[in-house]
Amino acid sequence: MADLETSFRSFRARETPSFGGGGGGGDPDQVLAGITRDQWQHFLDTYKPVEDDVLSTVLSTDFSAQGDKAGDTARQSVTAAAGMAERNISRTGATLTGEERSAISRRRDLSLAKASSQAENVTRRGLSESRTNLIAQLVGIGRGVAQTATAGSQSVADLAAQRESVYQSQRTQAHNTNMAAGASLAALLFAI
Amino acid sequence: MAKAPSKEQPTASERALAAVSQSQWTDYVERFRPAEAAMIKKAQLTEGERAQVKGEVAADTAAAFKGLSRDTVAKGAQSGANVSSGKTKLSLAGDAIAQGEVRGVGQAVAETGAEIDAEQQKLRIVGHGRQVATDVTSNLSRGAQRATSLALAASQARFQRNLDTVDAVASVAGAATRKLNKPKKFLSQADADAVDYIDLDIRPRGI
Numbered sequence: 001m002a003d004l005e006t007s008f009r010s011f012r013a014r015e016t017p018s019f020g021g022g023g024g025g026g027d028p029d030q031v032l033a034g035i036t037r038d039q040w041q042h043f044l045d046t047y048k049p050v051e052d053d054v055l056s057t058v059l060s061t062d063f064s065a066q067g068d069k070a071g072d073t074a075r076q077s078v079t080a081a082a083g084m085a086e087r088n089i090s091r092t093g094a095t096l097t098g099e100e101r102s103a104i105s106r107r108r109d110l111s112l113a114k115a116s117s118q119a120e121n122v123t124r125r126g127l128s129e130s131r132t133n134l135i136a137q138l139v140g141i142g143r144g145v146a147q148t149a150t151a152g153s154q155s156v157a158d159l160a161a162q163r164e165s166v167y168q169s170q171r172t173q174a175h176n177t178n179m180a181a182g183a184s185l186a187a188l189l190f191a192i
Numbered sequence: 193m194a195k196a197p198s199k200e201q202p203t204a205s206e207r208a209l210a211a212v213s214q215s216q217w218t219d220y221v222e223r224f225r226p227a228e229a230a231m232i233k234k235a236q237l238t239e240g241e242r243a244q245v246k247g248e249v250a251a252d253t254a255a256a257f258k259g260l261s262r263d264t265v266a267k268g269a270q271s272g273a274n275v276s277s278g279k280t281k282l283s284l285a286g287d288a289i290a291q292g293e294v295r296g297v298g299q300a301v302a303e304t305g306a307e308i309d310a311e312q313q314k315l316r317i318v319g320h321g322r323q324v325a326t327d328v329t330s331n332l333s334r335g336a337q338r339a340t341s342l343a344l345a346a347s348q349a350r351f352q353r354n355l356d357t358v359d360a361v362a363s364v365a366g367a368a369t370r371k372l373n374k375p376k377k378f379l380s381q382a383d384a385d386a387v388d389y390i391d392l393d394i395r396p397r398g399i
Binding site: 032033036048051054074075079080081082097103107108111114116119126134137144145148149155162178184191 | 361
């Protein structure tokens with residue numbers, strides 16, 4: 001990774017890599033490294049902020065702010081409707097008696113309580129169900145991340161084992177060859 | 193002397209693969225990345241979109257209640273009742289408040305629904321992003337495997353050259369040893385004759 005970053009420090013996301021492949025362009029390995037670096041940067045710039053946002057909000061189970069907001073929305077609507085009703089009645093030239101005003105106020109208050117509680121409950125319930133579903137999906141994504149990490153680590157371990165195996169094999173071969181050559185030289189010395 | 197081979201040139205298939213891959217990458221960067229950016233922008237619920245959602249609910253509610261208010265007034269008029277009577281006024285006010293109640297709950301629910309939709313969309317974006325990260329890991333993994341294979345092949349080639357050098361020295365030493373240790377004649381001709389004589393001598397007579 002460090003080598004890639006060192007080698008392709010100058011790579012820019014907007015530059016379209018040239019594959020070459022013997023056609024007069026760049027080294028295909030370098031192009032692939034450039035694309036890989038660009039993809040990683042793209043992930044960090046474009047997707048990571050969304051991921052951070054989702055992880056910070058979706059895991060929250062406190063819906064009081066959203067519930068309050070929903071209640072406010074419902075209350076504002078009822079209050080506005082009641083005010084509008086009184087104005088419309090006045091517009092006809094009719095006047096409201098104190099008893100009528102009181103009856104309208106009671107009706108309005110009843111609706112305020114009903115609408116706000118309904119809006120808050122529906123919002124909290126809806127968000128709770130949705131978050132449960134989202135968290136389950138996030139867990140699935142997280143498993144994918146873990147699998148990718150494991151696969152990468154396995155690849156690294158496999159490569160290390162491959163290198164160690166070749167090293168051990170070469171060491172043994174070198175030992176045997178040296179012994180054989182030493183024996184030949186010793187025989188020569190004795191013969192002389 | 194063996195001649196060192198020259199490097200193999202890319203095949204036609206290799207060149208075609210490089211050209212098509214380059215074309216696809218360019219296409220992705222120029223045409224699909226903007227779509228990704230649009231997708232992410234779309235997942236952000238703006239105040240304008242919230243207002244739009246509420247406006248749609250308000251319009252739907254108004255349309256649903258409009259007939260009801262008219263009916264109240266019309267029925268009142270048809271029945272000869274004074275539309276300015278207290279009963280009618282309260283009925284109109286009640287209708288309006290009920291409309292406000294339905295509209296308010298509807299707006300709150302619709303806004304919550306829009307938030308839920310946005311969160312689900314964001315989660316899909318997270319999934320896309322992680323696919324990009326997985327692609328990066330796969331690329332790095334393949335690159336590491338290729339680099340290690342090349343390094344080991346180079347190491348093996350260097351090592352083989354060393355072995356061959358040592359083998360060559362050992363072979364020369366072996367040849368020289370064989371030369372020096374060439375078997376000597378242990379028997380002189382006279383000795384050989386004597387052996388023959390003895391042999392003859394011990395043969396049974398008459399054979």
